[in-house]
Amino acid sequence: MSPTRSASRGRALLALLGLGIASVTVLAGTTPASAAATFTTQAPRATGAVKVGSTITAVFPTWRPAPTAKGYRWLRDGKAITGATRSTYTPAAGDSGHRLSLMIIGSRSGYAKATRTKDLGVVAKGDAPKMTVAPKLTGSAKVGSTLTTTNGSWNRSGLSVRYQWLRNGSVISGQTKKSHTVSGSDFGATLAARVIVSKAGYQDGSARTTVTAKVTRSAAFSGNGTYAVGSKIKPGTYFSGSTSGCYWARLSGASGSFEEIIGNSFGSGQRIITIASSDRYVSFSDCGSWYPIASAPRLTKMPADGVFKVGQQIAAGTWRASFTDGCYWETSSRASGRFEDVIANDFIDGRGSTTVRIGSDVSVFESSGCGTWSKVG
Incomplete structure (x- = not known):
């Protein structure tokens, strides 16, 4: 019919x-659509680390019956990632810090299409770039010279680079360029550079150069006696190492006459002298070696005894010291050894403490027996 x-x-x-x-x-x-058969499903699995640059592979589990067509969708924060429809996915830099999910899709004639989704967690940053050739230093580990580092070679491209310089293994504040001018503060220490590489979505990589030998410095001149200015000893400002009693004098002649003394100084600790181009001779006794003031070390505290260059070694500001048996201090407009260049001075007898404001007009500060000075303002 x-x-x-x-x-x-x-x-x-x-x-x-x-x-x-x-x-x-x-x-x-x-057969009406509402009467279509359904799958017995399981959630997908995935192998591989969930991090940038690492391939993740979807594992389609056993469904009953087996789908005749299988599909995949990779989701970032619950939204489909454009073009990510294969069974493998490699997270990119933009996935870092976002949640990644895997959706599987199964279909078969006579069965309703089915999906299952699994949250794979937050995408971690990728592994740090690895060094293939270590960075190297060029230059001399001597005060006043310049050290420069290469970048080395790495197993990834497109890296940004930054630098740190290390003194005795500790980071030197503010030294972030490819080159480092060796200063007086480096004297006696070892130096090295650290190269740090970065790439979006990846952890930072770093590599360090070998360390230098201990930094040395070259003396401008040394010895006891009287010397002519101009050949071996040139005009300029110089500092000595620590001394137990150094005497120096700037002279207009070499006859030994008292009238030929332009300026002089005596004291312990570090000493400073400024030799003028008009000076004809200088005389030294027990001062050791003298070095250009540019190579003088930077100080955060001042010893009880010595003469120190303001701006080069110590900062202007307020300094304080405590002492047990008298303290003499002096500020001067230059290290000339002339009384006329003294700006201010004071002597406090016995035990006590003192505070001194060192202004920007001060060139050198002298201390004798005052204990350690600390900057307080």
């Missing part, structure tokens, strides 16, 4: 029974 005749007979039968309904058509051999 044809479908049309069967439907007509059904309507006629219903009419005879007094059940008035709207027309209904059922085609023989068809």
Whole structure:
């Protein structure tokens, strides 16, 4: 019997029974969508580290029955990642710090399409770049010279580079360039450079150069006696090492006459002398070696005894010291050894403490027996 005749007979039968309904058509051999079979599913699994640069592979588990078509979607913070429809995915820099999920899709004729999703967690930064050739230093470990580091070679491209310089293994504040001018503060220490490389989405990598030998400095001149200014000893400002009693004098002549003394100084600790181009001779006794003031060490505290260059070694400001047996201090406009260049001075007897304001007009500060000075303002 044809479908049309069967439907007509059904309507006629219903009419005879007094059940008035709207027309209904059922085609023989068809199944309504609501009657489609369903899969027995499991959530997907994934292998591989969830971090930038590492390939993650989806594992489609056993479904019953087995899908005849399988699909994949990779999601960032719950939204599909454009183009990420394969069974593998390698997180990019933009995925770092975001949640990654894997969705699998299964289909089969006669079965409703099914999906399962698994949260894989937050994407971590990728592994740090690895050094393939170590950075190297060029230059001399001597006060006043310049050390420069190479960048070395790394297993990744597109890296940004920054630098640190290390003194005896500790980071030197403010030294962040490729080159470092060796200063008096480096004297006696070892130096090295650290190269730090960065790339978006990855951890930073770093490598250090080998360390130098202990930093040395070259003396401008040394010895006891009287010397002519101009050849071996040139005009300029110089400092000595620590002394137990150094005497120096700037002279207009070499006869030994008292009238030929332009300026002089005597004391312990570090000493400073400024030799003028008009000086004809200088005389030294027990001062040891003298070095250019540019190579003088930077100080955060001042010893009890010595003469120190303001701006070069110590900062202007307020300094304080405590002492047990008298203290003399002096500020001067230059290290000339002349009384006329003294700005201010004081002597405090016995035990006590003192505070001195060192202004920007001060060139050198001298201390004798005052204990250690600390900057307090």
